[in-house]
Amino acid sequence: MSIATQPAPATHPAAANSRSLESLASRQSIVELGARERAAALLDPGSFRELIDPFERERSPWLAAQGVVTQADDGVVVAKGTIDGQPAVVLAIEGAFQGGSMGEVGGAKIAGALELAAEDNRKGIPTRAVLLLETGGVRLQEANLGLAAIAEIHAAIVDLRRYVPVVGLIAGSVGCFGGMSIAAGLCSYLVVTREARLGLNGPAVIEQEAGIDEYDSRDRPFIWGLTGGEQRFATGLVDAYVEDDVEQVRQTVAALVNGPLPTSPKSDAWQHYLSKLAAYNPSVAIDAAGVRQLYSTPEAS
Amino acid sequence: MSATPISHDRSPGAAQEPASSRGAIWFDALTGNATPAQGYPTTLLVADAPFAGSEARFISVVPDANHAYPRVRKGETGVIEGWAIAQAVHEVIAADQGKTPRPIIAIVDVASQAYGRREEALGLHQSLAGAAGAYAEARLAGHPVIALLVGKAMSGAFLAHGYQANRLIALDDVGVQVHAMGKSAAARITMRSVEDLERLAATVPPMAYDISAYATLGLLWRLVEVSNAQQPGTADLAQVDTVLRDALADIQADPTRGLASRLGAENRQASARVRAKLRAQW
Numbered sequence: 001m002s003i004a005t006q007p008a009p010a011t012h013p014a015a016a017n018s019r020s021l022e023s024l025a026s027r028q029s030i031v032e033l034g035a036r037e038r039a040a041a042l043l044d045p046g047s048f049r050e051l052i053d054p055f056e057r058e059r060s061p062w063l064a065a066q067g068v069v070t071q072a073d074d075g076v077v078v079a080k081g082t083i084d085g086q087p088a089v090v091l092a093i094e095g096a097f098q099g100g101s102m103g104e105v106g107g108a109k110i111a112g113a114l115e116l117a118a119e120d121n122r123k124g125i126p127t128r129a130v131l132l133l134e135t136g137g138v139r140l141q142e143a144n145l146g147l148a149a150i151a152e153i154h155a156a157i158v159d160l161r162r163y164v165p166v167v168g169l170i171a172g173s174v175g176c177f178g179g180m181s182i183a184a185g186l187c188s189y190l191v192v193t194r195e196a197r198l199g200l201n202g203p204a205v206i207e208q209e210a211g212i213d214e215y216d217s218r219d220r221p222f223i224w225g226l227t228g229g230e231q232r233f234a235t236g237l238v239d240a241y242v243e244d245d246v247e248q249v250r251q252t253v254a255a256l257v258n259g260p261l262p263t264s265p266k267s268d269a270w271q272h273y274l275s276k277l278a279a280y281n282p283s284v285a286i287d288a289a290g291v292r293q294l295y296s297t298p299e300a301s
Numbered sequence: 302m303s304a305t306p307i308s309h310d311r312s313p314g315a316a317q318e319p320a321s322s323r324g325a326i327w328f329d330a331l332t333g334n335a336t337p338a339q340g341y342p343t344t345l346l347v348a349d350a351p352f353a354g355s356e357a358r359f360i361s362v363v364p365d366a367n368h369a370y371p372r373v374r375k376g377e378t379g380v381i382e383g384w385a386i387a388q389a390v391h392e393v394i395a396a397d398q399g400k401t402p403r404p405i406i407a408i409v410d411v412a413s414q415a416y417g418r419r420e421e422a423l424g425l426h427q428s429l430a431g432a433a434g435a436y437a438e439a440r441l442a443g444h445p446v447i448a449l450l451v452g453k454a455m456s457g458a459f460l461a462h463g464y465q466a467n468r469l470i471a472l473d474d475v476g477v478q479v480h481a482m483g484k485s486a487a488a489r490i491t492m493r494s495v496e497d498l499e500r501l502a503a504t505v506p507p508m509a510y511d512i513s514a515y516a517t518l519g520l521l522w523r524l525v526e527v528s529n530a531q532q533p534g535t536a537d538l539a540q541v542d543t544v545l546r547d548a549l550a551d552i553q554a555d556p557t558r559g560l561a562s563r564l565g566a567e568n569r570q571a572s573a574r575v576r577a578k579l580r581a582q583w
Contacts, residue, residue: 105571140490145518146481147456147479148572182426201457205482206416286422
């Protein structure tokens, strides 16, 4: 399934040049919202109910010991409610806290909620899940417990996606990296804006590990060209490309999460991808246009 | 035309025989030197070999100094490896439909995911999701999945190859390490010095790199002592085989197919408490 409602222009959003003043005035940016507001915006009005809210003070038990400021929700919002009347849980990562990194508590909130949603489905309650992914991946101050939690998030997505669609939304501006990019790759459907980036390794990590010639973490056009929302949509690695507009995002997510399951999850498409990759000679570097061409050419029979 | 070599030439004259990695050594030892199956990249050893009175599929990622992808020459897990692992697992799921699902044993010695421009451009995250998803689906389909950590189990590579197993087993050896990121990169990202990082790792168990600290997190099912993790002798092999069989029996006796058995440790109390609260408030 591939949908793009009013594809955004390819220029940087700061320009926003081609849009009329009226449409700008009537839009509400999702990128500018925090995790809790994003979750509320996706759920039907009045249906939002937060689980383990900040007043419960479920903070990271590991950050304080390292002199790092904690947050009362550990940067993850678990919200139950309905989307177009259907039962749903929205798991929203706050990119503004520790880069949206996954620690023990935040990771357990996401994994645990997905596990309960799968249990609901086994009992006949069709609870859907939406993941709002603004995350650099594992929180390095909780390294192995972050990694373990992410493995459990993967397990729970694969379990749940057998029953109902699991939809990932990368709105921006942190993007989705590390082990959580693998979680994104496990979702039934992915929705992105032009502000989104999706990749395994964050630019600074690649530059550190492989050198600036391999990856220049300060070259924004290069990075957006390879890993930005528009490119990921053009190469089929995400399913929907939307404007940074709350109502458009909400409608797109609702249609996907309440719609049919994909014929087969993208993560099962090993035959497709291995056959495409067989046509690429890695002794030659590949650019954004090259990837579009490689992944869009018809299957060799 | 395939740009990636897909045949295994492991004869003595083969060009650039990979320096015997732990992944290759333990694969050979546990499969009785089985010839790896055809149709996989040089970096992925796959074989169905006798195990516990029946057969298991063994899967191991190994280095190839001549790998066509420059950033995948030291045993990293790249786009080809992720999708090829998915292939090796999905083939077994398909073949065993309607039969007893055979065990899958992931031999884990993975330096890291590939850090490269080509890999990001081609969607390395999706390839590793292919691998992780395949193991998770195999587990849900009733295949007992066991991961045996014999070397490094790093970050995205471990998430793709091993972390979805029903049971995790590690050799008790200094060369066996689990972590989210190499020390120098982790220091840069957290704006600390490598020395600070090492000092913190000594007191904060999840930050440590060594397997004994990892064992306190409750994620491992067993830690196995061997006399030589690099060149296992007959006794080492027998010891590991016994633990693998015990793990198989433990999985078969467990009616659940999830990862809940990892939640019991003192050092993971918050993971269990958060789940209990969610359930109460659900």
